[in-house]
Amino acid sequence: MITPTPAVIGYTRSSTVADNVSLTSLAEDLASHGFVVAGIDHTHDSGQVEFPGGRVEVAQSIPPDSADQETLVRTADARFVLDQIARLNTGNNPDVDHQRLPAFRHTLNLARVGMFGHSHGAEATAETMLQDHRITAGAGLDGGVSDRVATAGLNTPFMVISGNSSAGHPMTEENLTTLWPHLTGWSRWLRLRGTGHLAFTDFETFAPQLNTPPATRQALFGTLAPERAVTIERKYLLAFFIEQLDHHHQRLLDRPSGRYPEMIFER
Template identity: 85%
Template sequence: MTHLPDPGPYRHAAVRVAVAVLALVAALLPRSQPVSATVSAPTSVRAVAAGSVVSLPGPTGRHQVGTVSLHLVDGTRHDPWVPSHPLRELMVQLWYPAARSAGFPRARYIPALAGRLLDAQTAQALATSVPTGTFHGLRTHSYQDAPVARSAKAGRPVILLSPGDGMDRSSLTSVAEDLASHGFLVAGIDHTHDSGQVEFPGGRVEVAQNIPPGSADEETLVRTADVRFVLDQLTRLNTGANPDADHQRLPAFRNTLDLARTGMFGHSHGAEATAETMLQDRRITAGAELDGGVSDRVAAAGLHSPFMVISGNSAAGHPLTEENLTTLWPRLTGWGRWLRLRDSGHLSFTDFEIFAPELNTPPNTRQQLFGTLDPQRAVAIERTYLLAFFTWQLDHHHQRLLDRPSNRYPEMIFER
């Protein structure tokens, strides 16, 4: 029997459905399987590794994009979801402006063995046929291990990202690559045993666990602790240290990050983790949510740094995942903006918005999860508004797009 993750604080009936299917790995592995697995890809999977039936939109900025993944180990924490794991381990992917791309391969969308699992899970979640190798073979617009482009300023602004329940850092690749192409360094976090499948060096894949009902608040706090640890490791990286647990050779990041200009965004539960991290750690100087709410703590305390929310609409027109936002809003002391993307669904804020039509997802499933907004248009709007927010709040260039509704983007409603 497969188990879907608990919908946590998302109480609206439509949200329960969306969040359940959203965890594309929700059907990850039978409960009887081990928590970690060393998976070998069969010949049929290897044969299609060079191509894929899905694709990602290209970045819109002037920079080429490099990427590298880090294996990080927090020696101060046990794994909260698997007691037999003595230490908290994470995989973190960096996207950054690259000095050059010649001689460097296009990066995989998701590591090979985790991609094999994602193929099967997506087929079940989207109720469609997913050819073997779809994600195993998908290449991105980033170049693996490309050298870091130096900035004329002291360093580049940093943006952390936290994916939705049961999803992986890869689910927000199109947004991460776009931000990196405009000069930001983006760090995407796989929250191990919360994310669907996390592949570690050596072929070990840690899969999502059945987080107990009622543990949504604990899940938020765990994610926040993960983010704060990653921030510590980025500080080390910027000094020239190598925080990778396996001491892999890395591009030169010394003095390339401006950690005084650090923002964060997340989708769904990653959105809630964004607000929670802003409350706990003032190093996050600006935060954006993609279709998510906030914890009771955040709603009561308020937020003091710039904060933007982009909410979605279900196919029936009901609001999604807006827990505590109306309570929070009067308690914002910094700049705030609450937007709503018309005719969108909960998964419109992920790469699966683009993948679903390419995978011939049934119309009813598509409407329930993605709404009726054209996928290319949805992604373009989301990228535009996120870029405007971080350009204004981290790069300090005022963006009139966020002052008032735009005739160019009538799909974006200004709630507050």
């Protein structure tokens, strides 16, 4: 008998860096620890999305006044993906082209599903948690939440890791102060010192190779060394999902760590 894997982690990517590789380093680390990870490319948000028949849709500019609609579309995408994963787990093939897929029949534990995202993806994560109780734990990386989530609150575990250089990205903490008293489940608000908004993406590791002025690079990625930033982000995201989905207590989330002094405990 195959024991179902403890969790499925769906992650939604940032519209700021709408690219197929923007959160791969975090996803790969979770997968290496036994989680099944599903990534979502949002049409007209990700760089390119290919449909059956070869049609390719590219990213489009999102007007500032449509940001809330973008969150709702991302949430609908995430819920659709959950539906298809559920079909896959029952032995069905949801692939529209009927391509052969890996055999996942009864191997996924869909009672324990986590989700995480960066920037707008963080907001979509919280929105999906509000709308769909199949998400049992969620994490937002340098992103805020919608007015709906802030008012209604969340009753499932929620963790935020904010950057330390968010002056140019006011939305990264939007509504978090309002939300916090309305959280009834486990919660943690952390801040990674020395990081800019893009330090939570794979582009962090490319930063030293970019032919951009040092001041611009610092504004985007911060001052924390890329290797160090990736290491810390992986440690805390993994600890969160192990604690909330595997139900194994992680002392790393209890208090500040001498091994990772860059991580500040806000709440």
